[in-house]
Amino acid sequence: MTADLAAVARRAGVSPATASRVLSGRGPASAASRQQVLAAAAELGYRPHPVARRLARGTGTRVVFGFRDRRTDVLSDQWVCRVVAAVAEVADRHGLGVSLRRLPLDCGPDLAEIAADRSVAALVLAGHDRSVRPAMRGRVATIGAAVDGIPGADVDSAAGLTALLTHLHAQGRRRIALVGGQRWLGAARAPRDAYASFVTAAGLPSRTVTGDFTAARGRAAARRILDRWPDTDAVVAVNDATALGVLAGLAQAGAAVPHDIAVTGFDDLPTADAVRPALSTATHPVERIAAAACTAALGLAPGAGLFPSRPVLRESA
Amino acid sequence: MTADLAAVARRAGVSPATASRVLSGRGPASAASRQQVLAAAAELGYRPHPVARRLARGTGTRVVFGFRDRRTDVLSDQWVCRVVAAVAEVADRHGLGVSLRRLPLDCGPDLAEIAADRSVAALVLAGHDRSVRPAMRGRVATIGAAVDGIPGADVDSAAGLTALLTHLHAQGRRRIALVGGQRWLGAARAPRDAYASFVTAAGLPSRTVTGDFTAARGRAAARRILDRWPDTDAVVAVNDATALGVLAGLAQAGAAVPHDIAVTGFDDLPTADAVRPALSTATHPVERIAAAACTAALGLAPGAGLFPSRPVLRESA
C-alpha cells in the first residue's frame, strides 16, 4: 500500500541507496537526483518507515525516563508527571515515545537492564545523586546536577532560593526555616547549601527540617517547626508540594499566612496559583528543561545546561 | 556482542524459526526444543531485539496519547500530565513509549497523519466527542465515552456526580450550582446531564455556568455565580482544577467554605488533599483507566470499561 523506498527509487530512476541518501539527508547526492527523488517521493506520498530506519541504524525507539525514589506511587507527584508529559511532547517530534520507570534507590541493576534493552534510544534520569552511574555508553542525561561526564539539565536552584530568601529578608523576616529534601537526593543539596550560606551570611538562626518533597511531609514539617521554634516568621520549602503542605499545616495551627508567617515554594506548578493564599515560589522552564535533557540524552545537543530560577511573588510571601 | 537469535538457535541445535517460536511464545514447540532453546538463551544471555521484532511483525513502537483541546499549554493541566505518566508506565511494560500530541478541535488531518505513521502502535484519545473519528484500522481507544466501535475507558461520572449531589442535598444544601465544561467536549456531557436530572428530580433550581476545566475559569465562575444567585449554598465543579479556582474565587469574595457554601471537585488529584479547606471530590482510578485504554488500544484487551467514581468527603463539603 504505502510506497516504499524501492518504489521511490524506481520511479526516480535511481538506486535505493541514492534515494535513501536524499530522503534521509545523510550522504551526498547531486542536485539532479535529489530533484528526481523528492518529486517521486511526493508523487507517491512516500512515508519512511520509522521502525525499519531505526533497526537499520541501530538506534532505539523510546526514551526512558527513570525516576529514582523511595515512593512507589510516583504518579501522585505532580512534578514527575509534568516532566514525563513534557518529555513525551518533545520525544514526539523525534518520532519517539517515552517510558516511565520508577527506580529504587539502589538502581544499578535497573540501569544495567535499561542499557541492555536495545529499544532504548536514551535515558533521562532524575532523582539521582553522585552514587548513580548509568551503565550506558552515552545516550544519557540527567534532570538535575550533571554527574561525571553525563550532561544535566539543571535548575539554578541556589540562585532561585537565594532570591527568595533575599526577598523575605527585605520584608523583615529574620527567623526563616527551611523544609529541605532527603539527604540521599542530589537535588536537595543545592537548596540546603544556599540556605546555609544565606543564614550565616545574614547572621540569622539556622532552622532546618527534612521533608521528602510531598505535601504530607510538608504539613508535618510545619507542625514541627512551630513546636521547636514558635517565633518563626517564614518558611522556605524545597518545592511547591511541600509548601502546600506547610500552608495546610500552618492553617491548621492557626497561623496566618503571610501575616504571621511567610511561605515560599519552588517550581511554580499550576496549583501554586490556584490555592489561597496564592503561593509565592520560583518558576522554572520545565518544558525547556525536559527538552534539553531529552535532546542531550539523544546526542542531538552537546550538553544540557543550567536553567534560570525566577521568583514569582504572589500572596504567601 | 549481544547474542542474536541465530546464535541461540545454533547453540540449541535447532533452526532460527524454532528458536523464535519458543522465545516469542508464538507457535508450537516440543518440550525438548523448548528446553534446549531456553537453556541456550540463558547461557548466552540472549536479549531479543525489540525493534527488529516490531519491524518483522509490522507493529509500531509507540502509543500516541492524543489530547484534543483548545489550549496550547497542555502541560499545565494536571489531569493530562497524570494520564500521560500513567500511560508511560503501562507502556513501559510492553516495551513501548508514549508520545503526547496536542490535537486541535478539528483533528481530522492530525488523526490521518497519526494513522499513516507506521511507528504508531496505538492511539489513545482524550478530549474527544462524537464528531471525532480516527482514521485508524483498530489500535484506538478513548479515555472517556466510547465512540462508535472504539472502546473507551470511561469514568462513571454520572454516578459520581449524583453521589456528590446526594451528599450535598442530605446536608441540607438546596441551591446548588454547577460549573460545567465546554459543550464541544464529550466528557462534559455526562456531568451536565446528571446535574440536570438531579435538580429536576429534587425540585431544586438549576444554576449552571460553563467552565473549561481550568482553575482560572473556575475562579471567574465563582464570581459569576455569586453575582447571579447570591443565595447559592453549594457549588459542584466538573473537575478539581475548576474547584480549586472556585475555592479561590469564593475566598476572595469573602464566602466561607463549607459554612456558607460547600464546594466539590472531581478526579481527586493529589492537590485536592493538600489545599485548605481540603477538597471534597470523587476519586477515580486513573492508573487503571490509563492502563485499560492503553491495553485496549493495543488490542490486548477486548474493551475498556466503565470505572467507578467514588466520593471522597474532606472539608469543603
Place this chain on the structure above:
DNA sequence: CTGTTAGCGCTTTCAT
C-alpha cells in the same frame, strides 16, 4: 512439530 525460504524497509560500506 520443525526447517527452509522469504521477507519487514531502510542503511551503509565498498567499489566504481
Place this chain on the structure above:
DNA sequence: ATGAAAGCGCTAACAG
C-alpha cells in the same frame, strides 16, 4: 556522486 550488495535481527508462510 552512485549502484550493488550485504546487512540490521526477527517473524511467518509454507512445505514437510
